[in-house]
Amino acid sequence: MKDKSSNQSGRCQCGDISYSLRKDKVISCHHCHCKDCQRSTGSGKATILFISKKYFNLKGDLKYFQTTGSMGSHIRRGFCPNCGSGVLSYAKEMPKIIYVKAGTLDDSSWINIDSNFFTGSADDWNRPDMTIKCYKGNPGVIAGIKTILKSFN
Numbered sequence: 001m002k003d004k005s006s007n008q009s010g011r012c013q014c015g016d017i018s019y020s021l022r023k024d025k026v027i028s029c030h031h032c033h034c035k036d037c038q039r040s041t042g043s044g045k046a047t048i049l050f051i052s053k054k055y056f057n058l059k060g061d062l063k064y065f066q067t068t069g070s071m072g073s074h075i076r077r078g079f080c081p082n083c084g085s086g087v088l089s090y091a092k093e094m095p096k097i098i099y100v101k102a103g104t105l106d107d108s109s110w111i112n113i114d115s116n117f118f119t120g121s122a123d124d125w126n127r128p129d130m131t132i133k134c135y136k137g138n139p140g141v142i143a144g145i146k147t148i149l150k151s152f153n
C-alpha cells in the first residue's frame with residue numbers, strides 16, 4: 001500500500017506546475033549530455049529520473065516542445081508556460097515513461113545517478129563522472145525500460 005514517506009514533491013519556478021511522485025517507483029536516474037538537453041537546460045547536461053506515468057501526478061498544464069532524438073524517436077520536453085522551467089520530458093513513442101528533471105524536485109538529495117548518456121557531447125567544463133556507467137551516445141534504454149514496464153503489470 002501507499003507509503004506516505006515515499007511521496008516526493010516538485011514544482012516549476014513560479015509554482016503554476018507542481019507534481020508528486022513515488023520515490024520507491026523510480027526506475028533509474030541519469031545525466032544526459034546530449035546537445036538537445038544542453039540547449040533546453042542552458043547547461044552542461046540534464047539530470048533526469050525515469051518513472052512510470054502511473055506513479056507521477058502532475059498539476060498544471062505544461063507547454064511541450066518536440067525534437068527528434070538520435071534514434072528517430074520524438075522527444076517532447078514540457079515547460080511551464082509562465083516561467084519556462086523545464087519540468088519533464090518523454091518520448092512520444094513511449095508516453096508511459098516520463099523523464100522528470102531532477103532539479104525540479106523540492107528535495108533531490110536521495111537521487112543516485114545510474115549512468116551518463118551522450119558523454120560524447122559532454123564538455124570539458126562539465127566532465128561526466130566516469131566511475132559510473134557511461135554511454136557515448138544513445139543508451140538504448142528504451143528497450144530495457146519496456147521490459148521493466150512489463151514487470152509492473
Ligand SMILES: [Zn+2]
Nearest residue numbers: 012014080083
Ligand atoms: Zn512556472
Ligand SMILES: [Zn+2]
Nearest residue numbers: 032033034037
Ligand atoms: Zn539528452
